[in-house]
Amino acid sequence: MGPRVTRRHVVQQILRGRSKEPVREQGIGRAPVNIALCKYWGKRDAELNLPRNSSLSVTLPGMEVEMRVEVSGEGRDEVVLEDNRLPQDEAAFQRVVEYLDLFRGAKGLRFRVESRSAVPPAAGLASSAAAFAALVRALDALFGWELTPRELSILARLGSGSACRSIFQGAVVWQAGRRRDGMDSFARPLNIVWPEFRMGLVLISTAEKAVGSRPGMNHTVETSPLYSRWPAVAEQDLQRMLAALEGRDMGALGGLAESNALCMHATMIAARPPLLYWEPKTVSAMKRVWAMRQEGRRVYFTIDAGPNLKLIYPVEEARVVREVFGEVREFAPLTESASCS
Numbered sequence: 001m002g003p004r005v006t007r008r009h010v011v012q013q014i015l016r017g018r019s020k021e022p023v024r025e026q027g028i029g030r031a032p033v034n035i036a037l038c039k040y041w042g043k044r045d046a047e048l049n050l051p052r053n054s055s056l057s058v059t060l061p062g063m064e065v066e067m068r069v070e071v072s073g074e075g076r077d078e079v080v081l082e083d084n085r086l087p088q089d090e091a092a093f094q095r096v097v098e099y100l101d102l103f104r105g106a107k108g109l110r111f112r113v114e115s116r117s118a119v120p121p122a123a124g125l126a127s128s129a130a131a132f133a134a135l136v137r138a139l140d141a142l143f144g145w146e147l148t149p150r151e152l153s154i155l156a157r158l159g160s161g162s163a164c165r166s167i168f169q170g171a172v173v174w175q176a177g178r179r180r181d182g183m184d185s186f187a188r189p190l191n192i193v194w195p196e197f198r199m200g201l202v203l204i205s206t207a208e209k210a211v212g213s214r215p216g217m218n219h220t221v222e223t224s225p226l227y228s229r230w231p232a233v234a235e236q237d238l239q240r241m242l243a244a245l246e247g248r249d250m251g252a253l254g255g256l257a258e259s260n261a262l263c264m265h266a267t268m269i270a271a272r273p274p275l276l277y278w279e280p281k282t283v284s285a286m287k288r289v290w291a292m293r294q295e296g297r298r299v300y301f302t303i304d305a306g307p308n309l310k311l312i313y314p315v316e317e318a319r320v321v322r323e324v325f326g327e328v329r330e331f332a333p334l335t336e337s338a339s340c341s
């Protein structure tokens with residue numbers, strides 16, 4: 001075992017020979033929200049956000065975060081979300097500032113970061129992955145680094161694991177990698193075009209969750225007797241999902257995504273004390289999906305670290321999905337324009 005690799009080492013390695021000074025007044029970056037079909041749950045390195053398993057996601061067209069970053073005129077960091085300045089004691093402020101610490105250079109630059117989101121708070125979607133991916137793109141523009149997508153993905157991962165997937169569009173794989181410095185742990189786009197693929201949001205609640213994903217996954221790894229099975233299950237699910245995507249096989253893909261999500265939740269429910277993100281309405285919605293399948297409908301779901309469902313179905317089922325669930329917010333993540341980066 002050599003010395004521990006820090007985020008700072010990784011940043012130094014990627015930015016070696018690149019500008020330490022802004023080359024323009026302001027950098028702007030945008031990135032979409034992503035929803036995992038094969039979930040990231042558990043880290044092998046918390047400092048670098050290195051996962052124990054590879055994962056697969058689709059991005060939601062239109063659900064983007066935009067970040068603008070410039071050198072602060074006030075000599076201290078400012079983080080402004082939708083025109084609201086975050087107080088310094090807020091956890092989100094500190095997380096951004098700790099990330100900016102990696103990019104201050106010898107002059108100790110201070111930054112003003114402004115974020116605008118096309119993700120309505122009422123959509124029940126976590127936008128932190130999109131936010132860190134957009135922030136990396138904004139820094140790349142400000143400093144004129146011209147990093148490759150792979151380098152952007154690695155830097156985004158240092159902010160939030162799932163952010164490395166939001167550097168790309170459409171169906172995206174994040175390969176876990178094996179290296180201790182994480183240089184082989186980044187996302188890549190699959191460029192799958194599948195215009196019939198739909199994802200629909202079933203909103204159960206937008207209340208802030210009691211346990212965030214980060215402490216939730218750490219608690220699961222540390223205490224759940226079922227967790228040890230998870231990485232191998234996820235790797236196998238991923239290989240099967242890739243084949244299902246290649247074959248445009250909705251039944252196989254939807255079924256695998258659903259059982260992958262349930263398996264992830266099973267590891268959390270078995271944690272001590274248990275971690276349950278579902279509400280009673282989550283379970284009723286799951287049962288409605290299963291009843292639809294009994295009737296031959298090709299409708300499946302996935303659930304993240306929260307109570308809301310994301311339905312997966314082919315466009316032919318859109319009408320019956322609306323009949324059963326009312327107006328769901330629907331996305332076509334794999335059309336040609338939405339899926340090619």
Ligand code: 2P0
Pocket residue numbers: 035036038039040041049055128129159160161162163213214304305
């Ligand atoms: C995912 N989640 O694959 C899984 C499914 C939640 C459930 O990635 O600590 O916010 O910043 O690396 O990326 C949420 O975890 O965690 C997540 P950090 P992150 O989408």
